[in-house]
Amino acid sequence: MITLHLRHFSIVEDRGFRLLIDKLEPHYDIPHRTSFSASIIPDLFAKQQTRVKQTIHNDSHPALGMASDIWSSRANDxxxxxxxxxxxxxxxxxxxxxxxxxxPEAHTVENILTKWDEVMEMFDVDGSKIKLFSVNDNARNIQAALKRIQNIVPAIPCFGHTLQLGINDAVKNVPGLSNNLQIE
Incomplete structure (x- = not known):
């Protein structure tokens, strides 16, 4: 429930949650929230990571499509x-x-490639042994990073992202256009 619905670990301490669990199974001892953050969720992640690794390697496929994005949370992380x-x-x-x-690092080509390498290594994906395709936004740093990857087919810009950029430019540069569109 915590991972599926992105709930905070502290939900296990909420009175309503505790009452619900007590009704369902009065003898169940709910783990403390630190148990979830320190062991239960990391263990679930490790099992899922192993399953995904095995699936990627057991499935027969000649290529992988990649997509990547850099974004900031509401807290600007x-x-x-x-x-x-x-x-x-x-x-x-x-x-x-x-x-x-x-x-948190600067979004340089080198830092992007380092992060990609770490993730690909974590899942045992060797980009030098398999053909890679990529669809990404039009950010220069992402495009420049993709040009440095050896076994990659030229990156394809994301159609949705490109369309949104065009719409934003049109609304900004065509007087009265936003009055005729339902833009929220």
Missing amino acids: SFISLTVHYLTEDFKMKRYLLDTPYF
């Missing part, structure tokens, strides 16, 4: 995400968010 996508031999789409690590 910076993160970088990396996902992989591929089709299996029987044309089933598989996609996995590999990681979204904290990224």
Whole structure:
């Protein structure tokens, strides 16, 4: 529940939650929130990471599609995400968010490549042995980083992101356009 619905660990200390669990199973001793943050959630992550690693390596696929983005939280903390996508031999789409690590460093090409390498290594994906495709936003630092990856097909800009940039430019530069559009 905590990971599925992105709830705070402290939910296990809420009176209502405790009453609910007591009704369901009066003899169950709810672990302390630090147990969730220190061992239960990290153990779940490790099991899921192992499962994803095995799936990626056991599935037969000639290439991986990559997507990455750098974004900031409401608290202005910076993160970088990396996902992989591929089709299996029987044309089933598989996609996995590999990681979204904290990224307080400057968003330089070198730092982006370092983070990507760390994530790819964590999942035993060797970019020199498999063809890589990439769809990303139009950020120069991401595009420059992609040009340095050896076995990658030229990056494809994200259509949705490109369209949004065009719409924003049109609204900003065409007088009265925003009056005719429903923009929130």
